[in-house]
Amino acid sequence: MKRNITTTINGEARELAVETFHSLLDALRNAAGLTGTKKGCDVGDCGACTVILDGAPVCACLVLAAETDGCNVTTIEGLQSAPGSLHPLQESFMMLGGAQCGFCTPGILMMAKALLDENPNPTDDEIRFGIAGNICRCTGYTKIIDAIRDAAVQLRQEAKGGGKS
Amino acid sequence: MRPFDLLQPKTTDEAIALLARHGSRACLLAGGTDLLVEIKEGIRAPDVLIDAKHLPGMRDLVVSSSEGLRFGALVTARELETSPAVKDFYHGLWQALRELGSIQVRNRATVAGNVCRASPSADTLPPLIADGAVVAIMGPAGERHVTLEDFFTGAGKTVLNGDEIVTGFSVPKPLPGTGKCYVKHGRRKAMELATVGVAVTMTMTGDTCSSIRIALGAVAPTPIRARKAEAVLAGKKPDIELIAQCGAIAATETSPISNIRGSADYRRRMVEELVQRAITAAMEAAR
Ligand code: FES
Ligand code: FES
Numbered sequence: 111m112k113r114n115i116t117t118t119i120n121g122e123a124r125e126l127a128v129e130t131f132h133s134l135l136d137a138l139r140n141a142a143g144l145t146g147t148k149k150g151c152d153v154g155d156c157g158a159c160t161v162i163l164d165g166a167p168v169c170a171c172l173v174l175a176a177e178t179d180g181c182n183v184t185t186i187e188g189l190q191s192a193p194g195s196l197h198p199l200q201e202s203f204m205m206l207g208g209a210q211c212g213f214c215t216p217g218i219l220m221m222a223k224a225l226l227d228e229n230p231n232p233t234d235d236e237i238r239f240g241i242a243g244n245i246c247r248c249t250g251y252t253k254i255i256d257a258i259r260d261a262a263v264q265l266r267q268e269a270k271g272g273g274k275s
Numbered sequence: 276m277r278p279f280d281l282l283q284p285k286t287t288d289e290a291i292a293l294l295a296r297h298g299s300r301a302c303l304l305a306g307g308t309d310l311l312v313e314i315k316e317g318i319r320a321p322d323v324l325i326d327a328k329h330l331p332g333m334r335d336l337v338v339s340s341s342e343g344l345r346f347g348a349l350v351t352a353r354e355l356e357t358s359p360a361v362k363d364f365y366h367g368l369w370q371a372l373r374e375l376g377s378i379q380v381r382n383r384a385t386v387a388g389n390v391c392r393a394s395p396s397a398d399t400l401p402p403l404i405a406d407g408a409v410v411a412i413m414g415p416a417g418e419r420h421v422t423l424e425d426f427f428t429g430a431g432k433t434v435l436n437g438d439e440i441v442t443g444f445s446v447p448k449p450l451p452g453t454g455k456c457y458v459k460h461g462r463r464k465a466m467e468l469a470t471v472g473v474a475v476t477m478t479m480t481g482d483t484c485s486s487i488r489i490a491l492g493a494v495a496p497t498p499i500r501a502r503k504a505e506a507v508l509a510g511k512k513p514d515i516e517l518i519a520q521c522g523a524i525a526a527t528e529t530s531p532i533s534n535i536r537g538s539a540d541y542r543r544r545m546v547e548e549l550v551q552r553a554i555t556a557a558m559e560a561a562r
Pocket of ligand 2: 208211214215245246248249
């Protein structure tokens with residue numbers, strides 16, 4: 111029950127041979143060789159596998175790879191704008207200690223990107239509500255929320271043309 | 276995951292024919308946020324998934340002042356949640372949607388899936404029942420309509436035949452002076468299944484409650500109406516004593532089980548309390 115699909119991953123059209131019963135998560139990690147997206151629970155509970163599918167953050171473990179034929183997927187590997195540069199969210203997470211073991215971090219960064227794309231100036235409660243489906247075993251969330259708030263400021267400044275302070 | 280084939284019909288007729296042909300070997304796939312988990316956990320073992328996502332005409336979401344709310348079976352929970360009209364006019368449903376999994380899950384999950392799965396604790400069911408939602412069903416013999424209240428026959432069981440598909444929902448528009456509320460009781464604030472869910476839709480004419488519907492989740496094999504409790508308030512001027520009586524009677528209408536999320540006795544006591552809170556909030560919103 112092999113299926114050949116063409117999915118645009120991080121801006122690049124990828125032809126992948128997948129099984130009908132493979133999740134997008136397994137296809138990304140195994141067929142596409144993109145191991146930045148993590149498998150925590152594989153059942154939609156932890157958010158470690160969060161990717162952006164046609165503009166919407168989803169759990170890649172709860173999407174079939176075959177369902178994404180013709181779709182656009184952005185993974186953590188596609189978050190930075192150019193090789194060697196970091197996305198403001200990544201900078202903020204580094205500066206403010208938003209990552210410890212790092213296992214939840216790719217998923218949280220993708221969820222945070224989706225959140226800030228939709229709402230560039232979220233309150234702390236809105237950030238908490240946004241990442242409610244991302245479980246972190248290490249940080250206690252406070253520094254994650256600090257980092258997302260900080261990145262939001264950077265991104266708003268960039269959008270105004272002010273660049274980084 | 277256990278191997279299965281994936282069929283992607285382009286028309287509803289084709290999907291119905293496939294369901295008839297494959298019978299119990301097949302499952303219909305909408306958002307997949309429950310079905311894929313059940314396959315991974317070995318609760319279901321279909322040989323074939325029939326993907327509904329390419330079926331036409333099931334993605335509309337319309338809120339109109341004449342017809343009320345109509346939405347297709349493929350509309351996601353997140354689309355409904357982010358509709359300002361749903362927030363304003365179907366507030367209980369909106370509150371329930373925000374309790375369903377995470378944003379990532381709601382971007383895939385559908386209300387149709389929540390309904391067809393027929394879990395007694397599903398969050399969207401009580402507010403839709405309180406609002407008088409009707410389910411549109413397509414089968415080999417054509418279309419039929421069933422009120423959501425009559426749709427469930429047991430835990431995980433519905434009136435749906437094996438070759439029928441839920442195509443969408445219609446929910447009447449609220450009368451002037453209507454307030455709605457859904458209260459979920461769980462052990463934590465997010466990513467939780469309901470221990471008890473209470474939805475109230477009530478219409479006030481001046482100080483009098485002209486109509487009220489109370490729907491309860493997770494306290495019986497299916498979501499239920501608390502009709503005796505409704506009768507306590509209908510046509511009366513609600514005050515603290517009447518509302519308390521209403522909560523106490525609602526608790527007697529339940530048949531909860533004890534499980535990891537709470538004992539039967541605890542659930543009954545929570546129904547008594549939460550019905551009062553939901554009525555008070557709905558009454559406030561009705562002003
Ligand atoms: S791995 Fe997908 S939500 Fe946990
Ligand atoms: S940093 Fe370790 S799980 Fe979040």
